Amino acid sequence: MNPFGADPLVPSENIGKVSSKGVEATLGYNKRMGKFSYGASGNFTYAKSNIEFIDEAPGVLPYQRQTGNPLNTYLLYRAIGIYRTQEEIDKTPHLNGAQPGDLIYEDYNKDGQITADDQVRSQYGNIPLITYGAMLNFGYGDFDLSAVFAGQAKVSQYVLPESGTVGNFYSSWADNRWSPTNTNGSYPRVDTRASSSINGGLYNNTFWLDNASFLRLKNIELGYTLPASKLSLLHMQSARLYVNAFNLFTITKVKDYDPEGNSGSGQFYPQQKIINVGVNVSF
Amino acid sequence: MKIRTLIYSACLLATSTLYMSCNRDFPEVKPTDKFEQNILLSDSLVFEAYVVNRYIGARLQDKEGDGTDPGFGRGFEYSMWSSITDESIYNNDDNTWLIQKGQLAPENVGMAGTIWPRSYRSIREVNFALNGLAQLTISEPHRQWLKGELQFIRAFRYHDLIRNYGGVVLMGDRVLELSDNLQNDSLFTRATLKESIDYTVAQLDQAAALLPATNGSNWALGRATKGAALALKARLLLYGASPLYNTNTWAAAADAAQAVIGLNQYSIFQGGYDKMFPATEGNPEIIFARLYTRNANHTHLEIANGPNGYGGWGGNLPLQNLVDDYAMAATGKPITDPTSGYSAANPYVGRDPRFYYTILYNGASYRGSTVETFTPGGKDSKDGTDNWNTSKTGYYLKKFMNDAYPLQNPWGNAGFQPWIYMRYAEVLLNYAEAANEAYGPDVVPAGATLSARAALNLVRARTGVNMPAIAAGTSQSQLRDAVRYERRVELAFEEFRFYDVRRWMIADVTENKPANGITINKVGNTFTYTTKVALDGRSFLKKHYWLPIPRAEILASSNKLKQNEDY
Numbered sequence A: 001m002n003p004f005g006a007d008p009l010v011p012s013e014n015i016g017k018v019s020s021k022g023v024e025a026t027l028g029y030n031k032r033m034g035k036f037s038y039g040a041s042g043n044f045t046y047a048k049s050n051i052e053f054i055d056e057a058p059g060v061l062p063y064q065r066q067t068g069n070p071l072n073t074y075l076l077y078r079a080i081g082i083y084r085t086q087e088e089i090d091k092t093p094h095l096n097g098a099q100p101g102d103l104i105y106e107d108y109n110k111d112g113q114i115t116a117d118d119q120v121r122s123q124y125g126n127i128p129l130i131t132y133g134a135m136l137n138f139g140y141g142d143f144d145l146s147a148v149f150a151g152q153a154k155v156s157q158y159v160l161p162e163s164g165t166v167g168n169f170y171s172s173w174a175d176n177r178w179s180p181t182n183t184n185g186s187y188p189r190v191d192t193r194a195s196s197s198i199n200g201g202l203y204n205n206t207f208w209l210d211n212a213s214f215l216r217l218k219n220i221e222l223g224y225t226l227p228a229s230k231l232s233l234l235h236m237q238s239a240r241l242y243v244n245a246f247n248l249f250t251i252t253k254v255k256d257y258d259p260e261g262n263s264g265s266g267q268f269y270p271q272q273k274i275i276n277v278g279v280n281v282s283f
Numbered sequence B: 001m002k003i004r005t006l007i008y009s010a011c012l013l014a015t016s017t018l019y020m021s022c023n024r025d026f027p028e029v030k031p032t033d034k035f036e037q038n039i040l041l042s043d044s045l046v047f048e049a050y051v052v053n054r055y056i057g058a059r060l061q062d063k064e065g066d067g068t069d070p071g072f073g074r075g076f077e078y079s080m081w082s083s084i085t086d087e088s089i090y091n092n093d094d095n096t097w098l099i100q101k102g103q104l105a106p107e108n109v110g111m112a113g114t115i116w117p118r119s120y121r122s123i124r125e126v127n128f129a130l131n132g133l134a135q136l137t138i139s140e141p142h143r144q145w146l147k148g149e150l151q152f153i154r155a156f157r158y159h160d161l162i163r164n165y166g167g168v169v170l171m172g173d174r175v176l177e178l179s180d181n182l183q184n185d186s187l188f189t190r191a192t193l194k195e196s197i198d199y200t201v202a203q204l205d206q207a208a209a210l211l212p213a214t215n216g217s218n219w220a221l222g223r224a225t226k227g228a229a230l231a232l233k234a235r236l237l238l239y240g241a242s243p244l245y246n247t248n249t250w251a252a253a254a255d256a257a258q259a260v261i262g263l264n265q266y267s268i269f270q271g272g273y274d275k276m277f278p279a280t281e282g283n284p285e286i287i288f289a290r291l292y293t294r295n296a297n298h299t300h301l302e303i304a305n306g307p308n309g310y311g312g313w314g315g316n317l318p319l320q321n322l323v324d325d326y327a328m329a330a331t332g333k334p335i336t337d338p339t340s341g342y343s344a345a346n347p348y349v350g351r352d353p354r355f356y357y358t359i360l361y362n363g364a365s366y367r368g369s370t371v372e373t374f375t376p377g378g379k380d381s382k383d384g385t386d387n388w389n390t391s392k393t394g395y396y397l398k399k400f401m402n403d404a405y406p407l408q409n410p411w412g413n414a415g416f417q418p419w420i421y422m423r424y425a426e427v428l429l430n431y432a433e434a435a436n437e438a439y440g441p442d443v444v445p446a447g448a449t450l451s452a453r454a455a456l457n458l459v460r461a462r463t464g465v466n467m468p469a470i471a472a473g474t475s476q477s478q479l480r481d482a483v484r485y486e487r488r489v490e491l492a493f494e495e496f497r498f499y500d501v502r503r504w505m506i507a508d509v510t511e512n513k514p515a516n517g518i519t520i521n522k523v524g525n526t527f528t529y530t531t532k533v534a535l536d537g538r539s540f541l542k543k544h545y546w547l548p549i550p551r552a553e554i555l556a557s558s559n560k561l562k563q564n565e566d567y
Helices: A086-091 A171-176 A228-234 B002-028 B044-055 B115-135 B140-165 B193-210 B226-241 B250-261 B301-305 B353-358 B424-439 B452-460 B476-490 B497-503 B551-556
Strands: A017-033 A036-053 A079-082 A103-105 A130-140 A143-153 A156-158 A209-211 A214-225 A238-246 A250-252 A274-282 B088-090 B286-290 B316-318 B419-423 B515-523 B526-535
Touching: A228 A238, B044 B115, B044 B140, B115 B140, B140 B193, B140 B226, B193 B226, B226 B250, B226 B286, B226 B419, B226 B424, B250 B424, B286 B424, B353 B476, B419 B424, B424 B452, B424 B476, B452 B476, B476 B497
Parallel strands: none
Antiparallel strands: A017 A036, A036 A130, A079 A103, A130 A143, A143 A214, A156 A209, A214 A238, A214 A250, A238 A274, B088 B316, B286 B419, B515 B526
């Protein structure tokens, strides 16, 4: 048994084997018609990794193995709802101490109890199978407009915020939590600590696994370049007025955090939304 | 031209030779921070240092091995073993709450998850030394001591495994290498509980025959002695006679305890209950302990467990469940008895003296001021400073604390108390329990010098404790209760309660009670006391009489290792 936070008994070996297969495509188009010009290009990558060998214990259940699955998938209990009443708890397999407001876990192997054998490997990990982007630009006379979109799909991210008596709740959980006065809440009851709750860290489950697909406008810029006739009047060599924005909007199902983050406790700094207005002048 | 070619060729040759020699030596780099096996087995000093280090195990989890690597059991870590019993709860969880709440499962073993892997790792290391002992150049008497010592350490590991998991896999003297067949069925076949205890007891008999009687210049304090081996044997046989085990007789357990008493080597420390725990040298009560020193310390207990008003972190918090079990000093009666003299309005007056040495309560004098857990305004309550550290139960731990150590900013200047694995009071209580069950309260068995009742009263008569003696005419079942009381109080926080409530099979009662604390409201100069639940959802299921073997171990065995029932 290897010590915690120190060298393993047996030296690490590079014995894992992963194959990745996929396609990559880029398509671009530019056109100019008099004062009007435009262009567009897009890229698309589909890459699926497959773990061919990883040093797993021989007794790991087939549906829990990493081997044969993509990298970074999660082993999770399947959350299939929230207990609303004691009768519901009594008639389904449940954990010791389950109470109304707790997540219902699927008895995947149908043995009448919730055990580690009910954990199932997730379809996707937090490495996207699909990443894509698009760059658009338009020009009309002295005006130019460009935009960069980026996105990912077929990807999951597990985020259980470290919440509890220390606070630190996402508002969607705090506002929609099950409580004796909000028995229809869409989130489980809150606990002293999420990481040691049967709705959280003790039984990591699909409730906290989000579809981290997104499409994000990474950058957009609108500019106006002053024509030469006006420049000489102002004794300038060049001048350009612009307004640009980063991360102006994101289309995603993730509600509470940045879908580009990859920390399971949600502890990452989100990408900022930045809007600049500026002038570039040279004399 | 020719010369140039020659030089080129020489260079090429040199390069390729270098390359080849490099390549050949690459996997043979000698680590400079480790001894090779042949040095270990050829240098008796290195070998002995290796043996002594087997009292310590590998750190396997976060939140353990604070200061130095763990020994046997849990000892002085931030969260103590007491915090998975009805003695205390740990303020900051640290993987103890799931056990208190009955959610212990093979994949959620929490703080209790290290005993299986650490013990088996240690057993392998001991076996390696045992197998190499014969070829070591060393004086014959010392070789025998080392052999006994290694057998003792291995037996202590098995005892830890047995009392937590039941029947264990007995490894014999085998040392497995990576090249061996690690799926061999014999590696995963658990012996019965009886076979496991019999093997370990036989090992301890051998160790006792080999080990020196006392520590001295050739056998430093802290190393196992004959008395340690016999005391461990007595503990194991006491467990074996208990209802949960039922593998040997109470008479055998009494005999084994008598063997330690009969050494006439140990006695009850009479310098005060509280002074016993910091006292290492010349303490006649210690049979086997782990010693600590500067730069090889354990958790800084005073800050880790101290009240928030003192700058402490309120770690292991005694429960009301324990507080209520301290009897009244004058009458010796439980507080539930109307004639005990207990007053609910003054609950901390007149209790068993060990209460005051073990628990910090509202009004207790501590380090130059008074503990204030009352509200509103108490400095050690939620109204005090750093109130995230305040006690959930209204109590703080006092036992083991050394007032000579700094509480604030103690780094490097505290954490040296010995962790006592076995002391004479335990042996007397083991004897009292076993002799009472085998012979009744007042019989002095053949070859012994004490009756069960007399042994129990020796513990109660400690200077500074002086609890009323259990009177003659006490029935067997009354003495059973008295022994249970004495273990609860005398041995609190010393890693006995967890095993006692299991082996007596009362855990389904004691561990299903709410984890209670106290709310103390102050109005004028009057306190009112209201019991509260300090940790929600305390629960114990039948399967929790034994720990689950960690799931990773079961999977590594291709599911051949049999899990404990109902997990």
